Amino acid sequence: MAAKKDDTGPALPPAIEGAWGLRERPPKGPRPGLSVPAIVDAAVRVADADGLAAVSMSRVARELGAATMALYRYVGSKDELLMLMVDTGYGPSPGPPGPKDDWRTGLTRWAWAEHDVLRQRSWLLHVPISGPPITPQQLGWMEDGLRCLDGTTLGESEKMSVLLLITGYVRNEATLTAQIAEGSRAAGVEPAEMMPAYSRMVSRLIDPARFPALHRVLAAGVLNQDDDPDDEFAFGLDRILDGVEALIQRRAH
Amino acid sequence: MAAKKDDTGPALPPAIEGAWGLRERPPKGPRPGLSVPAIVDAAVRVADADGLAAVSMSRVARELGAATMALYRYVGSKDELLMLMVDTGYGPSPGPPGPKDDWRTGLTRWAWAEHDVLRQRSWLLHVPISGPPITPQQLGWMEDGLRCLDGTTLGESEKMSVLLLITGYVRNEATLTAQIAEGSRAAGVEPAEMMPAYSRMVSRLIDPARFPALHRVLAAGVLNQDDDPDDEFAFGLDRILDGVEALIQRRAH
């Protein structure tokens, strides 16, 4: 009676359970010609090469020399495939902080690690995420982030909030720079010329009397100079960590 | 020769120019039966009612009693329609800060205004944004945000960074809470039961030895209690503004 109490809320899709190492292959029937990891790898390869929009079931199947519908024996839907793609796309987390690292050093490294992944695989930003993380590597990232805050005065709930704050920032910053890159490719402009072109366009559109502050920003040439996006990233990250530091100080009081 | 120098970078789509009040109707030909604002309003109505996924060209046309292809006389593509939907979906900006407001009060109000819009129209979060803002209301929001920082010691570039930081945070927070809501609707669980169900599922999946920090968070019941999401939002916002305040203090030194 109490033995089969796995009915814990909404069921996990079979392919996700597979990612956690549960679920063994049934002994009957013909040998599977494909495997979930092979499919996911192929899909990731397509996304790396031609972007997320190129990832269709038929394209992934072609990549594997299989028929489109063969994939549905392994993944329940395209959304499920996308979820698994995100998991392997992020890859293993950067590992726990070193024993001598303070929380700030650790979180900085953690944030830069995600930053690097998203720079490399900008298609991750286009995957419509449909819920909190449930895949192994995703939770691995979360674990390592939490460990950075282990010795601090923060409560468990606050640690979680801080992590969400940082990961949100990283994703947002990556989204913005990826948009510039993709926009320039779509418009046929070289990336360095993108922001100046944008700046010129906005200058032409706005009335300086109705948009004085914006006009001042444009006049200062803020959007023209293509300063290192990494500096921009570091700036915002330090702002957030300053805020976290203020909280930690207050809790220690 | 120097009269028609509008060839400033990648051209603005005609419908967007229309949103800025440029572009007059040609005097020839039959009267248009539709209009861009009418189409955009219909599309927004569909998105409000049935979500962004329900917004197809045929559905919008049906809403207007027109044929699908008729819409293409007014917007160049569906992406263009989406861009216009975002503009009217956000609506007018909350206005400039009051004359007695300090920067922190102003930015707080600004952030909450976007927060409220995104709560109301969560489909805005699902629109794949494809570049920096070029529509009138979007730039209006930016203008009002910049004005909040008018009297501070920050440089123009820093003001922009702060704004991006905040708007990114607002979007991120809204995305997370919207995911819970949508996820619970998709899984047929009532929203209040969503996070506990998630918490139980993760507990079942992870090995406490490999995920000690995460295990501790779950044991503390952090994800169970459905504390007011607005408190959560206010927490993160204050963290960020603390960071901005630290910067302003340093610049004033």
Added chain:
DNA sequence: CTGTTATGCGTAGACCATACGCAGAACTAG
């Protein structure tokens, strides 16, 4: 050898965006 079960995958249906072209309306020039 028989029954069971899982696999590969072909077919088909229900959508989607949109390129193209035609009939006719509404204006301007003469």
Added chain:
DNA sequence: CTAGTTCTGCGTATGGTCTACGCATAACAG
């Protein structure tokens, strides 16, 4: 008043998407 021009509405058609369903076949258990 007429002819020409230009723009509108929209029907048709193409090529793409995901995926429900069902059938033949392969591999195992007894």
